[in-house]
Amino acid sequence: MSSFSPPLIRTTLARKAVVAVSGLVLVAFLVFHLLGNGLLLSADPQAYNRLAHDLEAWGWGFRLLEGLLAAAFLVHAGLALETVWRNRTLGGRYAGRPALTLKRLAGRSMAWTGPMLLAFLGWHLASLRFGPGIAQGYSVLVDGDRVRDLSRLVAETLQRPAVVGGYGLGLVAVGLHLGHGISSGLQTLGLGHPAWTPRLGQWSLGLAGLLVGGYGLLVAALVLGA
Numbered sequence: 001m002s003s004f005s006p007p008l009i010r011t012t013l014a015r016k017a018v019v020a021v022s023g024l025v026l027v028a029f030l031v032f033h034l035l036g037n038g039l040l041l042s043a044d045p046q047a048y049n050r051l052a053h054d055l056e057a058w059g060w061g062f063r064l065l066e067g068l069l070a071a072a073f074l075v076h077a078g079l080a081l082e083t084v085w086r087n088r089t090l091g092g093r094y095a096g097r098p099a100l101t102l103k104r105l106a107g108r109s110m111a112w113t114g115p116m117l118l119a120f121l122g123w124h125l126a127s128l129r130f131g132p133g134i135a136q137g138y139s140v141l142v143d144g145d146r147v148r149d150l151s152r153l154v155a156e157t158l159q160r161p162a163v164v165g166g167y168g169l170g171l172v173a174v175g176l177h178l179g180h181g182i183s184s185g186l187q188t189l190g191l192g193h194p195a196w197t198p199r200l201g202q203w204s205l206g207l208a209g210l211l212v213g214g215y216g217l218l219v220a221a222l223v224l225g226a
């Protein structure tokens with residue numbers, strides 16, 4: 001970017017780059033979170049609790065990772081909401097109404113899938129991350145240590161149909177948001193190339209589909225196996 005660029009353009013580009021990097025950090029978290037949650041289906045009933053306990057045992061290292069994740073989330077949501085608000089105030093609207101494809105739906109729905117994800121996450125964290133623990137009876141012995149029985153908490157939480165419906169809605173929001181967000185973020189970071197750009201959109205939808213499919217299958221397996 002030349003040093004003669006108007007400051008508004010430079011700050012807008014910097015803001016978009018920060019939204020892109022923080023968004024990709026969140027996508028990476030979703031991949032690891034899905035792999036970790038896969039242990040809920042393990043033949044070893046304590047595998048999931050052991051992983052959670054091992055992560056907690058990293059102490060400040062784990063707190064630092066959680067802090068970075070929270071910071072990425074707050075920065076991403078804050079800057080993205082501000083951009084939507086600016087566009088609305090400046091009157092940025094779609095000029096026409098071309099046929100609605102999955103790709104276009106994903107692009108247009110960013111403004112409401114974002115807040116929907118915010119609501120899902122608030123509820124998800126309140127019920128699981130900050131939900132009942134050892135003091136409330138969710139405790140089990142793993143390798144001689146008394147640890148939080150997270151797998152029982154997840155299993156009990158998913159017994160309520162309203163909760164399963166909430167996960168379904170949350171996953172629709174995740175899918176639509178990532179379907180557009182991943183390719184948009186990669187293009188912002190300079191990966192847009194005449195030969196790749198059309199494929200970036202397909203890969204973005206593909207990765208979003210894999211993640212949503214993975215989480216959806218996991219929830220279905222836990223509900224049906226309960």
Ligand code: HEM
Pocket residue numbers: 030033037052066117121124125128129130150154170171174215216218219
């Ligand atoms: C099958 C679906 C899911 C299950 C069973 C699940 C389970 C859990 C559990 C048990 C925790 C608490 C971990 C702990 O206290 O150590 C947690 C934390 C979390 N989950 Fe999920 N989750 C699911 C889907 C999602 C989705 C779709 C998102 C994002 C949109 C998400 C984002 C988070 C975040 C950000 C945390 C906090 C991580 C931390 O602070 O360590 N989860 N999840």
